[in-house]
Amino acid sequence: MPVIQRHLPARRLSGMLGKRAGEQRAYTWLSEGIRQLVANGRVLHGTMLPSERELVAELGMSRTTVTRAYQELRERGFAEARQGSGTRIRIPGGEIGGGTEPLAVGVQETLPPGGIDLTCGAPTAPLGLASYYERALDQLPGYIGGMGYYPMGLPVLREAIAEDYTRRGLPTGPEQVIVTAGALSGVATAARAVLARGARVLAESPSYPNSVTSLRQHGARMTALPIGPEGSDVAGIEAALARGGIGAMLCLPDFHNPTGTLLDNEGRERWARALVRNGVQGIVDETNAELWLDERPPVFPMAKYAEGLITVGSASKTYWGGLRLGWIRAPRALVGAINQVRATVDLGAPVLEQLVLNLLIRERSGLDEPTRASLRKSRDWLHAALGTQLPEWKVAKPGGGMSLWCNLPAPRSMALVAQARKASLVLSPGSTFAVDDHGLDHWLRVPYALDREQLGQALPLLVRAWNAVA
Numbered sequence: 001m002p003v004i005q006r007h008l009p010a011r012r013l014s015g016m017l018g019k020r021a022g023e024q025r026a027y028t029w030l031s032e033g034i035r036q037l038v039a040n041g042r043v044l045h046g047t048m049l050p051s052e053r054e055l056v057a058e059l060g061m062s063r064t065t066v067t068r069a070y071q072e073l074r075e076r077g078f079a080e081a082r083q084g085s086g087t088r089i090r091i092p093g094g095e096i097g098g099g100t101e102p103l104a105v106g107v108q109e110t111l112p113p114g115g116i117d118l119t120c121g122a123p124t125a126p127l128g129l130a131s132y133y134e135r136a137l138d139q140l141p142g143y144i145g146g147m148g149y150y151p152m153g154l155p156v157l158r159e160a161i162a163e164d165y166t167r168r169g170l171p172t173g174p175e176q177v178i179v180t181a182g183a184l185s186g187v188a189t190a191a192r193a194v195l196a197r198g199a200r201v202l203a204e205s206p207s208y209p210n211s212v213t214s215l216r217q218h219g220a221r222m223t224a225l226p227i228g229p230e231g232s233d234v235a236g237i238e239a240a241l242a243r244g245g246i247g248a249m250l251c252l253p254d255f256h257n258p259t260g261t262l263l264d265n266e267g268r269e270r271w272a273r274a275l276v277r278n279g280v281q282g283i284v285d286e287t288n289a290e291l292w293l294d295e296r297p298p299v300f301p302m303a304k305y306a307e308g309l310i311t312v313g314s315a316s317k318t319y320w321g322g323l324r325l326g327w328i329r330a331p332r333a334l335v336g337a338i339n340q341v342r343a344t345v346d347l348g349a350p351v352l353e354q355l356v357l358n359l360l361i362r363e364r365s366g367l368d369e370p371t372r373a374s375l376r377k378s379r380d381w382l383h384a385a386l387g388t389q390l391p392e393w394k395v396a397k398p399g400g401g402m403s404l405w406c407n408l409p410a411p412r413s414m415a416l417v418a419q420a421r422k423a424s425l426v427l428s429p430g431s432t433f434a435v436d437d438h439g440l441d442h443w444l445r446v447p448y449a450l451d452r453e454q455l456g457q458a459l460p461l462l463v464r465a466w467n468a469v470a
């Protein structure tokens, strides 16, 4: 990732620090305040702090106070001073690169140094996440006396998730919620609990490739049904289910990855009823449900229309992928079977992260506004930029999600990705998302979750690569 040079003006820092509480020593307030801004991702690694002289003038403090605060930051590893070039923020141990969405299974590429990763469709952590960790740490002593095994999840968190479903129109009890290590783990666990090896599983194509591969590795025989930029073909789904022989279906009605389409309530109800009518187990992956960018869509969780559906959720997109948490919301009759399978995979999720997620769900309940606003801006910018710079591409603007699903005028997606790779721009070709092992070379997924600066760097590389292969 390119190092971005940033200078933090004294006035801006003063605004971010807020007011000093009376009882705190001035230098402690200043160094602790800056440390908190770093911990919460508001001041980034490499940022140049204002000069001591500027800060003295801005804050009306003595030079000794500011010097001592900067010295304390340096001693704790949060800043470094270079002769003649001022004081720069450091993250102790250095900034850790990477941490992007795992590349789709089968595309095992590593990011070249200085490269831009457009295989990634996840936001960075919301502002203030570190303070949730701090508060969760305060709650940890209540759990330390026990063994720390909560195979179904912490009771408080299961309750928070159940209340969230109930609030969204799907009455749910905490006993129906099983906390997992993410949605992918949830889909894999649920599928193993309800599917015999060799069962046929229907999925829309394109789809989220890691879930498809996971189902396949469990022995599922995948059957693909096309989904286009206009969204799920409900009549096609009804017809495919009615033909019989299907054991389960993977459903992504919420800002489908990668097409970004959203299914309305009428479509959800028809789809859910068709699953029940044909005795097919629906596994609904709601990972992207909270990623609406324009208006909150008036849709219900699909299981509202058929209690027997299994719903899988995730903290990764709504809050942070680093929490590594998701959940399964199961019909009561299936909770035991799912839990038995789960106990063969792992014995529960980390307590601290569950405490963090519990606080996030109860206090934020969804994507925070700055993240939503920034995603909306990036989506609008990228959509408009592609429209002017690659007008021959057909690109719908999704109401949510994290990527644009681009229709190329020629089946050159794999060639384009290989070409872009030479300029250190890494992308996933459309075929990565195909359920039936072929096709979709007319399509490219371009995520807009990176910040505007990086998207701005990526676009000319993408345009150049396309012009070279088109």
Ligand SMILES: Cc1ncc(COP(=O)(O)O)c(C=O)c1O
Binding pocket: 101, 121, 181, 182, 183, 184, 185, 208, 211, 252, 257, 285, 287, 288, 313, 314, 315, 316, 321, 325, 326
């Ligand atoms: C549809 C879908 N399901 C599941 C996942 C994986 O989620 P998690 O990080 O919770 O395992 C993703 C991540 O991109 C996704 O888009």
